[in-house]
Amino acid sequence: MLGRVRLAAAALIVLAMIATPTAAVAKSRVTPYELMKVQLHSGKTIAARWNPCQSAITYRVNFSGLPKAKRAGMLKTVKTSFAKLGQATGMTYSYRGQTTFVPQQGNLTEQPAEIVVAAVSKSRTDFPMSDNSLGYGGVLWSTWYGKPGEDAAVMRGYVILEAKAIQKLKGGWGSGQRQSNVILHELGHASGLGHAESRRSQMYPTLTSTSPSGYAAGDLAGLAKVGERAGCIAVPGSLSVRDLR
Numbered sequence: 001m002l003g004r005v006r007l008a009a010a011a012l013i014v015l016a017m018i019a020t021p022t023a024a025v026a027k028s029r030v031t032p033y034e035l036m037k038v039q040l041h042s043g044k045t046i047a048a049r050w051n052p053c054q055s056a057i058t059y060r061v062n063f064s065g066l067p068k069a070k071r072a073g074m075l076k077t078v079k080t081s082f083a084k085l086g087q088a089t090g091m092t093y094s095y096r097g098q099t100t101f102v103p104q105q106g107n108l109t110e111q112p113a114e115i116v117v118a119a120v121s122k123s124r125t126d127f128p129m130s131d132n133s134l135g136y137g138g139v140l141w142s143t144w145y146g147k148p149g150e151d152a153a154v155m156r157g158y159v160i161l162e163a164k165a166i167q168k169l170k171g172g173w174g175s176g177q178r179q180s181n182v183i184l185h186e187l188g189h190a191s192g193l194g195h196a197e198s199r200r201s202q203m204y205p206t207l208t209s210t211s212p213s214g215y216a217a218g219d220l221a222g223l224a225k226v227g228e229r230a231g232c233i234a235v236p237g238s239l240s241v242r243d244l245r
Contacts, residue, residue, distance in 0.1 A: 032201055032218020034194035035225060036138075038152040041145040048141050048192045049226035050154045051233040056094040057157075060113040062101060065120035065163025073171060074179070078117055081183045088220050089191060090228030103127070103158035108140045111156055115190050117183075119161040127160060134169075134182045134207060136160040137189030144236055153233045157190030159183070175213040182207060184215060192226040193219070 036048040050057060061078060063071040082093040099112045102124050122129040127136045140156040161182065170178045181202060188203050196203040201218040202211065215223065224230075 031197045032216075033196050033203060033222025033225070035222060036189075036192045036194050038141055038143060040143055040150045040152060042150060044150075046152060047226055047230070048139055048152065048154055049230060049233075050091065050157075050191070051235050052089070052091050052228040052230065053232035054235075056092040057115060058094050058096050058113040059115040059117060060096050060099040060101070060111075062099050062116065062118040062120060064100065065118075065124075065161075066167065070167065074119060077171065077180050078183060080173075081180060081187055084184065084214060085187050085191065085223070088215055088223040088227065103160060108156045108158060111158070114155070115157040115159070117159040117161065117186075119163045119166060121164065122160070122162050125160050129160070129162060132165075133162055134165050135162060135186040137186035139190060139192060151233055151235075153235050154192060159186040159190055161186070169207075173213060176209050176211055177207050178211075181211050181214075188215075188219060188223070191223060193222045196222070 037045050038048045039045050059082065061075060063074055066074060079095060082095070085091075086093050093115075096113050099116060101107075101110075101112050101116055102118050102120055103111065103116055104126050106126075118125075122133060122136075125136070129136050137159045138157070139154045140158075141152050141154045143152040144150060166179050166182060169182065170176065171180075172178065173180050175181075184202055185207070193203050195205040196218055198204060198218055199208070199210065200212060200216050202215050203219055203222070204211070
């Protein structure tokens with residue numbers, strides 16, 4: 001039997017306007033990555049992840065919140081970010097062009113690609129973004145049970161980039177408060193990663209002047225858990241992701 005289609009507990013990233021010291025935490029208690037979890041019909045809990053054996057995960061972009069002069073540069077950064085994500089997961093991501101679609105909590109099954117990256121005002125989405133939010137990302141999964149068994153797979157992912165806020169960040173690649181690091185963070189959520197406790201991880205919930213350049217060791221370990229090495233998912237034919245063009 002088919003199970004439920006459910007929106008993951010998505011997550012946002014905020015900008016640390018002023019860095020403040022925090023209490024020291026024992027290294028053994030700090031997790032370098034966190035996986036989003038799916039509860040199956042039996043009560044078993046597994047990682048929320050894409051089927052790595054599908055031919056490619058498609059994506060489109062909506063940069064309507066950016067000045068036209070800045071859209072080409074943002075597209076280049078997004079494409080490079082997906083390439084880095086592919087290196088980490090072992091999966092293929094295929095760019096399918098632009099769209100006017102804006103992800104909302106109730107419209108993700110209607111997306112014109114499996115992942116949509118939208119740089120728009122936070123007022124255009126109903127995801128709960130705060131005043132200092134830079135981005136918001138997550139996944140939509142489906143579960144099923146019956147013969148030959150039960151399982152789950154991510155069917156859609158989404159990334160919202162707060163257009164005005166992200167334009168204030170540095171471009172290019174490197175550590176610190178950069179557009180590229182926000183995009184990589186949100187793509188981590190769109191791949192099944194939650195927030196990490198370690199400040200050394202790109203998936204730490206706050207972007208700071210010491211945020212790592214690209215995915216750090218903990219992020220890569222988490223992405224490996226939801227990537228190609230985790231093995232194929234036997235998705236029922238009725239749930240196969242459409243060939244979105």
